[in-house]
Amino acid sequence: MATSAVSAGTIVVEVLNNSNYLDWSVYLRNYLLAQDLWDAVKAIDEPPEDEEKKADDPLKAWRKKNAMALHTIQISCGPEAFALIRDSNSAKFAWDALAANFKTQALLPSDLPVESATSSNNPGYDESVCDFRQYQPFFKAVRSGDWNKAKELLTLHPNAARAKIPYSNKTALYIATELEHEHIVEELVQLMLEEDLEIKSSGWTALAVAADRGNIKIVKCMVRKSKKILSIATENNNMTPILLACISEHWDVVRYLYSVTPLEDLMPDKGPYGAGLVCHSIGVKKFDIAQELINRCPKLVLTKDPFGISPMHALAFLPSIFPRINRIREMKLIHIQSLQILDHMCEVMTHLDGKEMEDVHEAIFRAVERGIFEFFDRIFQASPNLVWSYNRMRRNAFQFAIECRQEKVYTLIYKLDKRKRSSIANLVDTSKNGMLHVAGMLSPLAKLDNISGAALQMQRELQWFKEVETITFPRSREALNAEFLAPRDVFTKNHKELVKEGERWMKETATSCTFVGALIFTIMFASAFTVPGGNNEQTGIPIFLNKKIFMVFIVSDAISLFSSTTSVLMFLGILTSHYAEDDFLKSLPTKMIIGLSTLFFSIAAMMVAFSSALFIMIHQQSWIVVPIIFLATVPITLFIWMQFPLLVEMFISTYGSGTFDRKVKQWT
Structure with missing residues (x-):
């Protein structure tokens, strides 16, 4: 597949205009076939099977092919044609839109004799095409x-306002909406009947196009004419105008359409549109609409949207709506609104049973995976029996929290009484892995990447294992899983490489710091016997001994010498560890910690010693002393910048205080 940039001239003889569609489409189709891009124009929902087999990430590969095909089509268009597909994100949609708009014009050149098109003996005669010819100038x-x-x-032709282009079914209103000619839309709406606004092209009404583009003026104009078009969904993705505006984040249009939609x-019972609005509103943190809709219709909590996601799932997908630190007033408001929606969902959930609870179970494990402990906490307070729920591997929520290394969620186990805590801690999954076996597995890479250095990553893994060990029975610590491995054996097996990486990281850091510490020790030792100003030749006492x-x-x-010595010894201890x-x-x-701390003090003390020695010798030349002393702070600053965060x-x-907070109030 070609990836280099090309110009329109290398693809087609001339860019698309009102009269050359047939030739243009042939040139472009052959070019797309040659570049292996034609599949993106002909398919719409998913990549073909052979593409899935070739690509490690079929969706990513398909998106790339679609983007390249769309770019090729766009650069081969003239200004008028490009305006029609400027906002399109689908190569197929763009191709079909251009065919619908320009194919008819190519079939009906202005100098075509009327008789040839209307002749009943013409085998290619199409009455709709012939009738449309009179409306072409309009x-x-x-x-x-x-x-x-x-x-x-x-x-001259009053019916032209309601006429439709053959093949594409587009009305003049639809075209004016696409091109956002607001004054023309207003005039046409007045001339058209209500049912004319329901006409679709490529499965979209004119109102759907206006909502997707976010043109509030055109939207209001059409809605004033007909309320019925508010509920007409697109055919390709089953979206009503309010959902299209919501997905495109045109919130002025969304709020207006919400105010006028029954x-x-x-x-x-009318479809997934209400749930879709709630889900998308939650997704972009517009909780006012979501909260109002859920309050007015609680059943929406577990209703699936057009993409198969319920509002409860949508809430579980967004950990950022539950901020740990509310830095600003707006974030506090979002936090309050999100918790209010969650509380309302919990009220609805208490009246559910059987199959309806499956969606709740899925949402719980999704929240655990994302680390939304507030979601987890409120759900279990509303329905305590859900602590016994499990996923497909028969792992309960707390085992899954350990697997995902979500310490905030896991800490909620201390809200259970000791009896329940012990019972849950000793459950096993389908592979006979207990809670301690799961703790012995390696953390997800996304969690490890948040920790600096392999040694600290290994430390965090050990902390998890030791923490879980405290709540399990002694017999569970020796229990064997389906692979006949005890929890500690599972830990050793899964962390073998991390131990090696941690050892390498420790040794490399210690080696570098040992060299620096030894160098400082050598310099400071020599400086103690070659003091600034020298010694009195008769007594051997330093000349400036009495100066402060x-x-x-x-x-x-002395501080630098002793600190660097301590630092070197600590790093040698690291290098010789087993x-x-x-x-x-x-x-x-x-x-x-001791090695880095003492190394920092030795560098700082060395710079102080250097600055004081320099001041003793040339204190009368302040113009040079001050800048040099200022520069002496640079090494200290660099050390703080590079190593201090790691030290902290x-x-x-x-x-x-630890990763795990055991001082939590128990659930009642």
């Missing part, structure tokens, strides 16, 4: 936005 005037000329033509049109700044030099030199799994929990991090993260991870 449609051209509409496309160009010239209402004065279009109005003159309407006096509530019964959004009820579950000299004492600053001596003290900082790197057992449990060493990553406390021993190795502690040595690294390691200290918090090792000696902080």
Whole structure:
């Protein structure tokens, strides 16, 4: 497949206009076939089977092919043609739209004799095409936005306002809406009947196009004429105008259409449109509409939208709506609104049973996977029996939280009484893996990537294993799974590579820091015997001994010497460690913390010693002393910038309050 940029001239002889569609389409079709892009124009829903076999990610490959085909079509269009498909994201839709608009014009050139088209002996005779020929000047005037000329033509052919283009079924209103000729739309709507606004082209009404484009003026104009068109859905993706505006995030159009749409049109028995509006509103955090709709129709909570997603699932997909820190007033409002919607969903859920609860179970595990502990907490408070729910692998919600390494969700297990906690902790899945076996499995990569360095990643894995171990029975710690492995064996097997990476990371860091520490030690040791200003030849005492700044030099030199020595010893301890799994929990991090801390103090003290020595020797030349002392802060700043975040993260991870909060209030 070609990937280099091409110009229109290398694809077609001339760009598409009102008179060359037939030749243009032949050139372009052959080019798309040669570039293996024609499949994207002919297919609409999914890639062909052979494409799925070739690509590791068939959806991504299909999107790329569709984008290349669409780009090829767009650069081969003239200005008028491009305006029709400017906002299209489908190569097929663009091709069909151009065919619908320009194929008729190509079939009916302006100099075509009327007799040849109307002759009953003509085997290619099409009455609709023939009738349309008289309306062609009117449609051209509409496309160009010239209402004065279009109005003159309407006096000759009054039915032209309601005429449809053969093959595409487009009316003048549809074309004017596509091109956003607002003044023409307003005039045409007045001349048309209500049922004329229901005419579809490629499965879309003119109102659907206006809503998708976000043209509020055109939308209002059409809705004032007919309310019935509000409930007419597109044929290709089953979307009503309000859903199209919602997906395109034209919220002025959405709020207007919501205000004029009858509530019964959004009820579950009328289709997935109400649920779709709730789901999309939740997805973009417009909770006012979602909350109002759910309050007015609670059944929407578990109704599927056109994509098969329920509002409860939509809420479980968005961890960002439950911010841990509400930094601004707007985020606080979003947080409150999202919790209100969730509480209302919980009320609806208490009246469900049987098959209706399957969707709730799926939403629970989705929330666990995304780490939305508020969702999890409120659901279980509303229906405590859901703590026993399990997924396809028969893992309960807390086992799944361990698998996904969602500590906030897992911590909620301490809201259960000890009896329930013990019972849940000793359940097994289809592979006879208990909770501790699951803790012995490797974290998802997305969670590990949030932790700096393989050593800290290994430490976090050990912390998870030790935490889960505290709530399991002693016999569960030795229980075997379907592979005849105990929990600790599972941990060792799954973390073998991470131990090696952690050892490599520790040794590389320690080696680099040992070199720096040894260099500082050497310099500071030599500086102690070659003091600035020299010594008195008779007594051997430093000449500037009685100056305060000299004492600053001596003290900082000593601090730097002792700190660098300590640092080197700690890093040597890391290099000589035998790197057992449990060493990553406390021993190795502690040595690294001490080593980095003392190295930082030695660098800082060395810069102070250097600055004080420089001041002693050339203190009368302040113009040079001050800038040099200022530059002495650069190494300290660089160290803080590069290593201090790691030092803080390691200290918090090792000696902080911990990842798991056991001090939670139990569910009543």
